[in-house]
Amino acid sequence: MKKIDFNVPCCTNNGLLYIEQAIKNHKICGDGVFTKKCNEWMEKKFNAKKVLLTTSGTSALEVAALLCDVKPGDEVIMPSYTFCSTADAFVQRGCKIVFVDIRPDTMNIDENLIEKAITSKTKVICVVHYAGVSCDMDTIMDIAHRHNLKVVEDAAQGVMSCYKGRALGTIGDYGCYSFHETKNYSMGEGGAIVINTNIDDIEKAEIIREKGTNRSKFWRGQIDKYTWVDYGSSYLPSELNAAYLWAQLEVADDINNARLKIWNIYYRGLSGLMRGGGRTTEYSKRLYS
Ligand SMILES: Cc1ncc(COP(=O)(O)O)c(C=O)c1O
Known part of the structure; x- marks a missing residue:
């Protein structure tokens, strides 16, 4: 019997070449040439305000949860059918997850059931574009605006998919992509956070991603030394992974x-x-x- 692989990781001709270049440049930690190329490519292609590569789709969701500034006891609405990371990111912050059933046709959150799940404690609606099929974002954004809620798009499976001409991940406040081996575009383990809000959030995301430091500002020459300024973690992927991904984005x-x-x-x-x-x-x- 012929076995069919569950997935074969994407590998393009330039993948190895770019990894070699990163090694020869003596720049294999994060935020080098290839990371910047990937970020800028996504910003242009998806018409996104700011995109930052992360170490995984899971860590992109964790950054989004931190940007939402949720507190223990806050409620987060999400579909009852998703990958565990969607919930994990908010459970880590002490939130109560409120699951809403999905539509049988798209397997995405049923937008008609969301409003019934909203309480005075609800802070975020986290939608999932399952298998790259978009949620009904017009209805969801309308509900969010009326109830003053943040919207996080778990677009881990939605890179290069659109809703009414807009790239998935760029419609809510924050979008999260995955470049895990199983995804159409891959860097082994990796992801990206899309910030669609404002400059303050962009700066906050840079700090969260760089262990709570303002090192991104330092690299841009905006400050003469970097320090620990807030909470954060290590969400910055290696240039080796970014080089591998860049070879795919070039021919996306x-x-x-x-x-x-x-x-x-x-x-x-x-x-x-x-x-x-x-x-x-x-x-x-x-x-x-
Ligand atoms: C819907 C969804 N969210 C989040 C993730 C987590 O992404 P990663 O494996 O890059 O951490 C996945 C991964 O499969 C996913 O499918």
């Missing part, structure tokens, strides 16, 4: 097109087995109508 559209081609082969081959009504049917109708 080619990778996406190749994925779509393969998806179509599976879809055509398997669609005869569907009895209708399922997620794939609804999603495919939307995609290919």
Whole structure:
């Protein structure tokens, strides 16, 4: 019997070359040339205010939870169907997770059930764009604005996906991407936080990501020495990982097109087995109508 791999990590021709360049440049810690290339590429491609590579999608969610400034006892609404990291990031801050059921067609949070779950303690709605299929962001953002809630988009699976022409991750207050080996674009372990709010949050995110220090400002020459200024952790990925990812972002559209081609082969081959009504049917109708 022929085994089909669950996933084969993406590897492009320039991956090794760029890793070698990082080594030869004697710059293998974070925020070197390749990290900057990745950040800037995403900012341009996704029309995002600020993107910062992180060590994982999980750590991007942790940064988002810190930026939301949630406190123990605050409630966070999220779909009952997701990866554990979505909840972990807020559980770490002492929040109560309020799960809302999902829609059978998209497997995403049912936007019509969100308002019923809101209480005086609710602070954040954390949506998940499952398998790169977008949530109904117009409705969700409207609810969030009316109730003065923050929105975090767990777009771990949504890099290069859009909602009404806007890149997933750029619609809520904060977006979180994953570049884990299993994702379409990969750096082994890695991710990114997208900040769509204001300059204060961008500065705060830089500090959180750099162990609570203002080292990012120091590298930009804005201060003459860096110090510990706030809480934080080590969320800055190595240049080796960023170099590997950069080789993929350079040809991101080619990778996406190749994925779509393969998806179509599976879809055509398997669609005869569907009895209708399922997620794939609804999603495919939307995609290919
Ligand atoms: C929806 C979702 N959120 C968060 C994550 C965590 O990402 P990472 O594995 O990069 O920490 C994943 C990873 O699969 C995910 O699918």
